[in-house]
Amino acid sequence: MKLETPRDLFVHEMSAMRTGEAVIADMLDEMSGMVADENVADMLRHHQQETQQQIANLEQCFRAIGATPQRVPCAAIEALRQEFREFAGMNPSPQVLTMFALGGALKVEHYEIAAYRGLVGKAMLMGETTCIQLLETNLLQEEETAGKLERFTHEMGRRMLATV
């Protein structure tokens, strides 16, 4: 595919995001099965479902501009998944693994926030109103999730410190 115009770049970056969201859905599933706290697991599962909706929103965005998703890997999200798996293999205590999962998910959300902000900006430049709305919906969910992850990390850390 040619990469010459802002629209080409938009399609390329949305394609990478589409791949990344699919990896994130798997990652949230994997994390929710490994954490030691039911509330954390529920929150991760909830965002896993939102992620499925976000994938549908991205697909709708491709349709709105008459583009087809390209096969573009998402190296950053793959690296964050790898980081989580390597840490999980280092025999951490269940609570420490849970804290690491919360932190890992927060890194993912911040990557997504930056990526969606970039995509919303490009959709604005091109005047693609349907895409602006769809991408802002995803962006808002990532921002809310980042806030929840920070609160859960704080609560979990406090509980752990209180029992040492």
Ligand SMILES: [Fe+2]
């Ligand atoms: Fe997402």
